Amino acid sequence: MNALNLPALRGHNAAVVLGLLRGREGVSRGEIAGGSGLTPQAVSKILARLRAAGLVAEAGRGESTGGKPRTLLRLVPEAGYAAGVHLDRGRLLVLLVDLLGRRLDQVDEPLEPGDPEAVVERVAQAVERVAAGRPLLGVGVGTPGPLDHAAGVLHRVTGLPQWDGFPLRARLGARTGTPVAIDKDTNAAVLAEPAGGSRSSVYVHLGSGLGAGLVLDGALYRGARTNAGEFGHQTVQLDGPRCECGNRGCLEALCLAALRAGDAPAAARLMGAGVANLVRLLDVDRVVLGGAAVLAEPAVFVRGVAAELAERIPDPAWQTVPVTVTGAGEQAVAAGAAELVLAPLFGREG
Amino acid sequence: MNALNLPALRGHNAAVVLGLLRGREGVSRGEIAGGSGLTPQAVSKILARLRAAGLVAEAGRGESTGGKPRTLLRLVPEAGYAAGVHLDRGRLLVLLVDLLGRRLDQVDEPLEPGDPEAVVERVAQAVERVAAGRPLLGVGVGTPGPLDHAAGVLHRVTGLPQWDGFPLRARLGARTGTPVAIDKDTNAAVLAEPAGGSRSSVYVHLGSGLGAGLVLDGALYRGARTNAGEFGHQTVQLDGPRCECGNRGCLEALCLAALRAGDAPAAARLMGAGVANLVRLLDVDRVVLGGAAVLAEPAVFVRGVAAELAERIPDPAWQTVPVTVTGAGEQAVAAGAAELVLAPLFGREG
DNA sequence: TGCACTTACGCAACACTGTTGCTTAAGTGG
DNA sequence: CCACTTAAGCAACAGTGTTGCGTAAGTGCA
Known part of the structure; x- marks a missing residue:
């Protein structure tokens, strides 16, 4: 199930280009070509698609090196947002981040972990509040394990038997209408740090x-x-x-x-x-x-x-x-959870 | 440098198909399509290329399930060979394996680790002896670390200062005229076991x-x-x-x-x-x-x-x-070293 | 100011990928 | 004998990155 077709190729290369653009403000086509291994012409085509989609915009021109100066490009951070949820015993932290991973808004409130469906409702309302109508690419949730990331199902969380087997990803996805990824809190947190x-x-x-x-x-x-x-x-x-x-x-x-x-x-x-x-x-x-x-x-x-x-x-x-x-301090898990949604857009993990 | 173009796509998909064929004798096109995610027609095209290259052959027909019976296919093990070298203190073991990883021939002899160039010569001669004119896809070498796999250079092996910095991959590659991969003995050995x-x-x-x-x-x-x-x-x-x-x-x-x-x-x-x-x-x-x-x-x-x-x-x-x-016993490192050459053909690691 | 040179970058034609629609081959079962 | 099922290839197609080349937009020297 790991073979590739042309749409997959297209998505992969677009992600690679976006990943290079995420690194810093103002990248030229030539740098992207060099960093990706694609030909300059292929980069131009991919960037034209990404610009048409509103994900990328021009950002002035660079210094001339003896000829026509390079056109710089930048990611448009407002093109999409992700919510990062840190779901913990006694506390719910929801963060809204833009495409660059910058934290824009948050909801931080106590949470008594009782009925799973009620918690889903609470989380969904918090997500709606931070999103405030902005286009949401997805919701990432970091929570103490054990759980099954692939199936999106929680397992026997210590002291909370009613959560065993609860399909959190499916339930929250149905409620919010966006893709949801769930993972262990520590797995989320490791993504909070920029790769660099x-x-x-x-x-x-x-x-x-x-x-x-x-x-x-x-x-x-x-x-x-x-x-x-x-x-x-x-x-x-x-x-x-x-x-x-x-x-x-x-x-x-x-x-x-x-x-x-x-x-x-x-x-x-x-x-x-x-x-x-x-x-x-x-x-x-x-x-x-x-x-x-x-x-x-x-x-x-x-x-x-x-x-x-x-x-x-x-x-x-x-x-x-x-x-x-x-660097994310107490918000590391929530910030990393948002990255669970954003990372695949930029060619990290699959 | 991780973007893909069409030749890379082609190679990747061919490797995926070959990997599925390596699993067992007699696989049908339908099974390959299901296991890879490709459409049946794409599988037919890829298999036609692989058959033209001599890597794949027909292997009879399967049972009918109410219609035309499936044509079974198999890897042609004699289409290529790899040498696996276990280079250790005091001992040199060289194995010849076919595409299925079956051990065909071997050279096992004492080796006093002196001048690096002399050792390269000894290894190259042993490889030529086991290969005996058969088409060699490459040579894999497993040896105690530390070493740099990517650069193909040995580091400070305990007690052998003259080996520090020796570009084993480049030297052995130049001498044998085939691609060479080097790795730590334990890294090679883990590849000796079929993934299963x-x-x-x-x-x-x-x-x-x-x-x-x-x-x-x-x-x-x-x-x-x-x-x-x-x-x-x-x-x-x-x-x-x-x-x-x-x-x-x-x-x-x-x-x-x-x-x-x-x-x-x-x-x-x-x-x-x-x-x-x-x-x-x-x-x-x-x-x-x-x-x-x-x-x-x-x-x-x-x-x-x-x-x-x-x-x-x-x-x-x-x-x-x-x-x-x-299962490879004393030959685990050498068998796994050969796999360093074969694995990329079948879509494992890159 | 003019002009040769350099560099950036897009258009058009191309080779080649996997996909879709359809035909043909080769079985089973009533 | 014939309807049905399944396998698999041929042909046309959409879409990828590549190549060749022309144009835009700078620099630097006479």
């Missing part, structure tokens, strides 16, 4: 639990059953204390214990040990930290994780991996 | 070291700098003994110590703890074991790893992951 040259990155979230979102070779990696990213239940102490999950010596248990003891630096060092394991296994080129615990003391966590990385991977042949805190 | 419905799998190798090869979402995952798969140096004992790599509590150090003590079951349990970490992080649907230590007592390792997986991931919502030993 990074092909493989990891987002590590420390809040009430410890999880990770993975972008590998430029695409969100979900694993065989949308269960990838279980970062917190890796064993880092073979004979360690028993964890709720049944395992012994889980990183999450140790990390949360350190936090409860008020020792954030220790929690950071522990997190760093887990990150070192991940960096060695997956050779990612960037580490982004987030979650309430991290955002409470960002410097402590960046320092602790980076120090542990340096100690546990002393080999100078291993390039040092930059460690940062998510 | 698995989208994401891991190959864990225990020999003189402990490493892993990853296939994620159907493609070999190498990481940002071909360093992915450093499975042995994950921390499983925060305050464990110092490892050669500078870290503490590395899985590899513990595992090798158990082996030296003659306690293979303990080594298997330790390996299983590391595999559990990996399964939770990456949600793979298959685990394949290999390497001299595993092949010496395969049942012990399969049992030990499976038992540890069951204990450390007791949650029934996590589907049990099958654990097996590589």
